[in-house]
Amino acid sequence: MSEPTTSTRGAAAGRILEATSACIVHKGAADVSLQDVAEAAGVSKALIHYHFHDKGELLARLVEWLRxxxxxxxxxxxxxxxxxxxxxxxxxxxxxxLERGDLRALLDLSLVQGDAVEAAVRTTAAARRDAAATVTTQLFDALGLRPRVPASLIADVFVAFVDGLALDTVVDPSRNARISFDVFWLAMLGLTD
Structure with a gap:
């Protein structure tokens, strides 16, 4: 019998991470069991333990993967x-x-206790703020506008806004998020010269 290749190992781990994310969106991180993940991924619990030592490591790696x-x-x-x-x-x-659900999964994972998960969540939060600063700066540059407040502050508000919309899609899926998006950016563009 041949040994699994790096690509098949990676494919199995990827399926497990995808299934874990889907389970979290469906049930919430607190209620997801390794058995739920195994069934959703079409693998055994033993394979999950092969790739991820325990649920804490699985969730921490999921945060990194989603990030x-x-x-x-x-x-x-x-x-x-x-x-x-x-x-x-x-x-x-x-x-x-919002449709993909990764933001919702990240928000749920931010409430999970455990050193590895909490560290991954902190790293992800910082990376999201940096990415938001990059994108908002690109946007203002493309529009030929100069914000009167630091881009990093606008980025922080943008991340909070995005997280709020991700939660809102759960609370009221019928709500039109595009209207909120347009109003938000109308306000942000009002902070420019």
């Missing part, structure tokens, strides 16, 4: 986009993220 994807998609949201399409492109990124 990498979220940050990559966000920082690329405005690449190659004209100034006139910049806000629509940013909305498309956010709309896709």
């Amino acid at each position: 990498v994807g979220l940050i990559a998609r966000q920082t690329n949201a405005l690449n190659g986009v004209s100034a006139s399409a910049a806000l629509d492109a940013l909305w498309q990124w956010l709309s896709d993220e």
Whole structure:
């Protein structure tokens, strides 16, 4: 019998992480068991333990995995986009993220206790603020505007706004998030010269 290759190991770990995220969006991090994840991923609990020592490590790695994807998609949201399409492109990124559910999973994971998960959440929060600062700076530059407040402060508010929309999609899925997005950016653009 041949040994599993690095790519098959990575594929199994990826399936486990995807299944864990989906389970968290469906049930919440506190109620997800390794058995739930195994069933959703189509693997055994033993394979989960092979890739992740315990639930704490699985959740910490999930935070990291979600961060990498979220940050990559966000920082690329405005690449190659004209100034006139910049806000629509940013909305498309956010709309896709709200539908994907990764933000919801990250918010739920931020409430999980445990050193590894808490450290991953802190790192993710800092990376999200940095990515938001990059994107808001790109947006203002594309529009030829100069904010009267530091971009880092606008980025902090943007992250809080995005998190609020992610929670709002759970509380009231019928609510039109695009209207909130437009009002938010209208207010932010009012802080420019």
